[in-house]
Amino acid sequence: MFNIKFLHEIRDWEIKQIIELFPPNAKILEIGGGSGFQAKQLSDLGFEVISIDLPSSNYASERVFPVIEYDGNSFPFESESFDVVFSSNVLEHIHDLEPIYNESKRVLKPDGYAIHIMPSGSWRFWTIIANYIEYFQRIVKSLLKLLVNILRNICHSIKNFFIEIIKLTISYSIPSSHGGKNNAFFEIWTFSKRAWVNHFGRRQLRLESAKPMGLFYTGHMIFGKYLSITKRSRWAKLLGSACIVYKISNSDKK
Structure with a gap:
């Protein structure tokens, strides 16, 4: 973050x-x-x-x-x-x-x-790795949030959980470019x-x-x-x- x-x-x-x-x-x-x-x-x-x-x-x-x-x-x-x-x-x-x-x-x-x-290039490589680590961190955080909310409203909480998971997956599936000229994986070379x-x-x-x-x-x-x-x-x-x-x-x- x-x-x-x-x-x-x-x-x-x-x-x-x-x-x-x-x-x-x-x-x-x-x-x-x-x-x-x-x-x-x-x-x-x-x-x-x-x-x-x-x-x-x-x-x-x-x-x-x-x-x-x-x-x-x-x-x-x-x-x-x-x-x-x-x-x-x-x-x-x-x-x-x-x-x-x-x-x-x-x-x-x-x-x-x-x-x-x-x-x-080393920074770019490890930032790509960190992208997925952060993704799983946020998944775990969402799971914990779900468990807390389940006690309040099961159906509503489960629905919100899956919506959040879908958004996170879309956001983190392909690491964003840092320089804006190429994709993140190609930046391992360009950097x-x-x-x-x-x-x-x-x-x-x-x-x-x-x-x-x-x-x-x-x-x-x-x-x-x-x-x-x-x-x-x-x-x-x-x-x-x-x-x-x-x-x-x-x-x-x-």
């Missing part, structure tokens, strides 16, 4: 892992800032941060830092005005990435670079490190590094409050990291 507090714990951990990638006193542009949580973290650490997102952001009501709304194509800033362009779990949701790459190159200084954190490295290569983007974040979690957060960040870090060594951080250089800019 989605939990904004748990999500913030993950995002806090991400920043701590990549903080050394940001130059001292860097001016940072965050794409897809959402609630502005990570922008606030970076700002509190002494960086100059500007965060942008679409007006339709799902996290607009959760804002903790100023987030500028933009059209999703053109960055409303002057050329060569940022040291770093940063995003976390954003690029996989964008259907046409060319404007983002072009605008990033434009607003980055000649020696600047982009840092993008994106979900891995993989190799797929993104190939993607950047085809667009002649200079990839300096691609490293696992070292944290395990799924998109359903079914064990959110039961597994600490420390335990999730250990699990990542066995089950795979949920995200990979990609660093793209802008040094070839003319």
Whole structure:
């Protein structure tokens, strides 16, 4: 189940892992800032941060830092005005990435670079598994609810139970896509490190590094409050990291 507090714990951990990638006193542009949580973290650490997102952001009501709304194509800033362009779990949701790459190159200084954190194929695989675990959890919850209600009204309770089971089965039978471009099973490949490295290569983007974040979690957060960040870090060594951080250089800019 989605939990904004748990999500913030993950995002806090991400920043701590990549903080050394940001130059001292860097001016940072965050794409897809959402609630502005990570922008606030970076700002509190002494960086100059500007965060942008679409007006339709799902996290607009959760804002903790100023987030500028933009059209999703053109960055409303002057050329060569940022040291770093940063995003976390954003690029996989964008259907046409060319404007983002072009605008990033434009607003980055000649020696600047982009840092993008994106979900891995491992995250996609385990999120599919978690989808069915959550399905059975909700079935059990519905059964318990039925048993309680049976004592009140047998026929009505049984009818409602089967209606709920049918709805849950339809909802969970095929895991939903995360990025919106492909189905969930194909995303195991499209979210993989190799797929993104190939993607950047085809667009002649200079990839300096691609490293696992070292944290395990799924998109359903079914064990959110039961597994600490420390335990999730250990699990990542066995089950795979949920995200990979990609660093793209802008040094070839003319």
